[in-house]
Amino acid sequence: MFTGIIQAVGQVAALERRGGDVRLRIGGLPLADGQLGESIAVSGVCLTAVAFTDDGFVADVSGETLACTTLGGWLVGERVNLERALALGERLGGHIVSGHVDGVGEVVARRADARSQRFTLRAPAALARYIAAKGSITLDGVSLTVNAVEGPQFEVNIVPHTLTHTSLDAWQPGRRVNIEVDVLARYLERLMGRDAGGVDLDLLAEHGFVNR
Known part of the structure; x- marks a missing residue:
């Protein structure tokens, strides 16, 4: 979970294509206390740190992520917004962000x-x-x-x-x-949907509350 408050602007330091997916090395965010497997948002995409370097970390990017985000077009030198996952007790200065690009x-x-x-x-x-x-x-x-x-x-x-x-x-x-x-908008739509016993425009139209 993230807040959308950027902690550093880094860059793609290395990019290695590996049979359909990619391994990235991101610089610009030293992580002396980094933990293998922790989540880091890179320009809004939640990635998992698989190794650390002196000034950043390494992450693998799946084919699905490459297809559904801008990462598929990145080159070495691309400037990226970086944010570590929210820790309990920190101020929620932005809003609730999952790092799952829509x-x-x-x-x-x-x-x-x-x-x-x-x-x-x-x-x-x-x-x-x-x-x-x-x-x-x-x-x-x-x-x-x-x-x-x-x-x-x-x-x-x-x-x-x-x-x-x-x-x-x-x-x-x-x-x-x-x-x-906004994640709240996605869940609200699901909760209000007819399959969840909620209200949608089709139901309102059926009962004469709106014109379609």
Whole structure:
């Protein structure tokens, strides 16, 4: 479990393709107290540390993860946002983040907004229903607030501190980003679904509460 508050910006120090999957060496986050098998979020993707180096760690990336995130397009030198798993007793400064990427979105536009930068992104259509104005979303591992939503497109405002302490300052139109929607929205949809005895739009329409 993570919070989306980035602890360091590191880089892909080495990348070895191994018959369909990949072994990564990530630098930029010394882990003197690291434990083999611990979870570390790398640009929003929860990876398992299988070895440690002087300035980082090594992790294996499965074919499934390569296919469902931006990791499949990474090269040596890629800047990545890093966060260790949340420890009991720590402040939950962002929101609840699992490190399980739901899909890959795209930066559509970027413009200055006073000292901040406002980004417009496009989410996959299947994820759009989970994104709400003033709700939480995780982009490349960073906990952010959604400013506005229109269909599959949404806006986030990045303040100077976040631009300085994450990789988001490099975002430009066309950039692919890892998206994790709010976990509470996913569970709420499941609990409200008809198969769980809940309420959905089809049930409301059947009883005349909404027009379809």
